[in-house]
Amino acid sequence: MKMRKLFAVAALIAGSLVSAQSATAGDKIRIATEGAYAPFNMVDSNGELIGFDVEIAKALCAEMKADCEIVAQDWDGIIPGLRARKYDAIIASMSITEERLRVVDFSEKYYSNVLAYVTKDGSNIEVTKAGLKGKTVGAQRATIAGQFLEDNLGDVVDVKLYDTQDNAYLDLQAGRLDALLSDKFPAFDWLRTEEGAGYAFTGEDIDINDEIGIAVRKGDALSGKFSTAIKAIVADGTYAKINEKYFPFSIY
Amino acid sequence: MSWEWGVIWQYLPRLLEGAWLTLELVLVSGLIGIALAIPLALMRASDNYWVKALPFLYIYFFRGTPLLVQIFLVYYGASQFDIIRESILWPVLKEAYWCAIIAFSLNTAAYSAELFRSAIQAIPVGELEAAEAVGMNRSLQIRRIVLPRAFGIALPAYGNEVILMLKGSALASTITLLDLTGAARTISARSYTNMEMYLAAGVIYLAISALIIGLFRFMEYRFNRYQYYNHVDTPKDLDPQLRDPHIDR
Amino acid sequence: MDLQGFGHLLISGTWITIQLAIASLLVGLVFGLMGAAAKLSDNRIARWLATGYTTLVRGLPELLLVLAIYFGGAQILMWIAGWFGYDEFIEVGQFTAGVAALSIAFGAYATEVFRMAMLAIPKGQWEAGLACGMSKPRTFFRIILPQVWRLAIPGLGNLFQVLLKDTALVSVVGLNDIMRQSQVAISSTKEPFTFFMVAALIYLLLTAAATSFTMLMERMSNPAARGNRS
DSSP states (O other), X not given: OXXXXXXXXXXXXXXXXXXXXXXXXXOEEEEEEOSEETTTEEEOTTSOEESHHHHXXXXXHHHHTOEXXXXXOOGGGHXXXXXXXXXXEEEEEEEOOHHHHTTEEEOSXXXXXXXXXXXXXXXXXXXXXXXXXXXXXXXXXTSHHHHHHHHHHTTTSEEEEESSHHHHHHHHHHTSOSEEEEEHXXXXXXXXXXXTTTEEEEEEEEEEEEEEEEEEEXXXXXXXXXXXXXXXXXXXXXXXXXXXXXXXXXXX | OOOOHHHHHHHHHHHHHHHHHHHHHHHHHHHHHHHHHHHXXXXXXXXXXXXXXXXXXXXXXXXXXXXXXHHHIIIIIGGGOHHHHTXXXXXXXXXXHHHHHXXXXXXXXXXXXXXXXXXXXXXXXXXXHHHHHTXXXXXXXXXXXXXXXXXXXXXXXXXXXXXXXXXXXXXXXXXXXXXXXXXXXXXXXXXXXXXXXXXXXXXXXXXXXXXXXXHHHXXXXXXXXXXXXXXXXXXXXSOGGGOOTTTOO | OOOTTOHHHHHHHHHHHHHHHHHHHHHHHHXXXXXXXHHTSSOHHHHHHHHHHHHHHHHSOHHHHHHHHHHHHHHHHHHHHHHTTOOSOOOXXXXXXXXXXXXXXXXXXXXXXXXXXXXXXXXXXXXXXHXXXXXXXXXXXXXXXXXXXXXXXXXXXXXXXXXXXXXXXXXXXXXXXXXXXXXXXXXXHOOXXXXXXXXXXXXXXXXXXXXXXXXXXXXXXXXXXHTTOO
C-alpha cells in the first residue's frame, strides 16, 4: 500500500515537471468546469475542483503533454465565457446538442448519458406509459429529462418541473413525486448517499442518444487533439481506471 | 435577433391556461387573506398591549421577509418534519397549489392588516362617538360603522395590494406550478424563444393589472359614492318642503 | 440552531445580497430621478416615455423582469449592438442582470416618490432662486434637490425594503445570494425548514437595519428636526 502511495506521489511530481516544461513551450490550456454537478464536477471542502470530469481533464492533459489550468465557472455563463476567451475548453458534462453546435465546436464524446427513473423501494410502479398513467413524475426544468417527459408522457402523467435537481430530490423524499426522471449517473451518486437510501432505479435505462463532449471555440484545432487524446486514454486503460472509481459500470 | 412571433400564437392556449391559474391564485388567496386580516387589524388597533403583540410579530415577520422564503418555507420546509408528513394536513400540504395559496394568503394578510388598521384609525372619532350615543354596543359598532367605513377608506390602497399580489403570484412557478410565469418558463426552456414568451406573458400580466385597476376604480366609485356626490344634479322639481337647504343651493 | 458548518456560506450569501441591494439602490435612484424629471418636464415625448416606463414596470412581476433580462438581455444588447456593426458575443452576468432588473423596478416606484416630492416644493422657491440671480440648474441643485431629498427619504426607505426582499428573486437565475446558499446548505443537510428559517431571520435583520438607516437619513436630511428628536 505504502509503496503504491509513494509511487503515486512520484508520478505526480513527475507529472508536474512535465507540465512545467510544456508551460515554457507556451501551450497552456485553460479548462472550465462548473463545480456543482456531483459526481462529475464539484468542489471539496478545501475549495479544490474534483470529480469525474476533472480527472478526465487531467488525464487528457497528461496524454496531450499540455499544461492545464482548471477553473470553475457558473453553468449559465459557461459558453459565453468560452467565447470571450476566458478559457479554451469546457469539460463539464455538456451534452452535444444542435443548439450548442451553432456556437461552439465539440470533441468526440467522452461519455454517454442515459436517462433513468428513480422510485421508492417497493412502490412497484411500472415505468411504462400505462404504468405511469395518472402518476406524478418530476424532472429538472430545461433538461433533456424534462423534455423527454413532456414529449412522451405529457398527456398521461402529471409532469412537475423543478428549478434545481436538489428540489426534485426533496419532493421525491417528501412523497410528492411517484417517480423522478433524471440523468442516470448523478442520480446513481445520489442513491448512494444517506438520503437516497430506500430509493432505486426502476425499469430500463432510456437511451436518448445523448453524448457528452468537450466544447471549444468554433474552428479551434483543440477539438481534434482532445478527440485523439480521448481515444488514447480509452485504449490504454486510464479511462477505465477513472470510470471505476465513480461507477461500477462503463459510462463510455 | 430574430423574433418568432408564430410561437406566441402556437403556445397562446397554454399561456392563457397559466393566466387562469394566476387569477385563481390571486382571487382565492386574496379572499382568505382578507378573512385573516380583519381580526389581525382589529387586534392591532386594540389598546391592550398583549392583544397587540401577537399580530405585531406576525405582521413584522411576513412584511420583513421575502415572499420567496415564505413560499419555500411552506412548500419544502413543511416536508422536513415527519409529524407533518404523517398528519391529516399532508394531503393539503402535499399539493403545490395549496402551499402557494397558504403562503400567499398569510403574506397578503399581513400587508392588508396594516392597511385596515390605519383605515380603522383614520375613522373620525366623532362617528364612533355618534354610534355610541345612539346606543350601539362594541360589536354592533364594529359591524355597522368600523368595518364598512374602514373598507371604504382602505379600498384604494387595497387595490395596490392586489396588484402587488398579482406580481408576487409569479413565484408560484418556483414550486412547480404552471401559472402564467411558470407556463412561459416551461415553454421557453424548450422552444428557446425566451423573449417571445416573456413578452407575451408580460402583455397578459399588464392586461390583468389593467382589469384589476378598473375593477377597483369602479368599486371605489360605488362604495365611496359620497365623495363623488354631485350637488348640481339634485332634482329641481322635488317637493319644496323636502328640499335640503344645504344641498339645494 | 445547528447550522452544521454552513454558517460561512450564509454569510457570503448575505454579503452578495447586500452588494446587490446597494448597487441596485444607487442605479435605481438615478432611474427614479430621471423618470421624475421626465414626468415633470415640458417635453411631451419625455413625459410619455416616463409614463410608459412606470406603467409597464409596475404592472409586471419582478420575477418575470429578472428572467427576461437574464435570459434575453444579452440577445437584446447584441441586437442593438448589431445595428452599430458590433458582432461579438455580449455576456450579461447574473449580478449585472440582477442589478439591472432590480434597479429598473426600484426606479419605476422611485419616479413617483421623487415626482410627489418635487411637486411639494412651492413654486415660489424656484422664483426666489431665479430672482437671486441663480441659473435654473443651480437653483435645482442648491435649493430644490436638498428639500426633495428630505421629502423623498421616507418613501425611498419603504422602497428600499421592497428592494432588499426582491433580491431573493435573483437566486432563481443562480446568483449565490442568501437564498441560493441556503438551498446549497439544504441539498446536503436535507433540512429545508431550518435553513429557510435562518434565511428569513437574516432578511429580518437586514430589513431592520435598513429601517434604522432610513431613520438616521431622515434626521440628517432635516436640520430643523435634529435637535428635537432623539
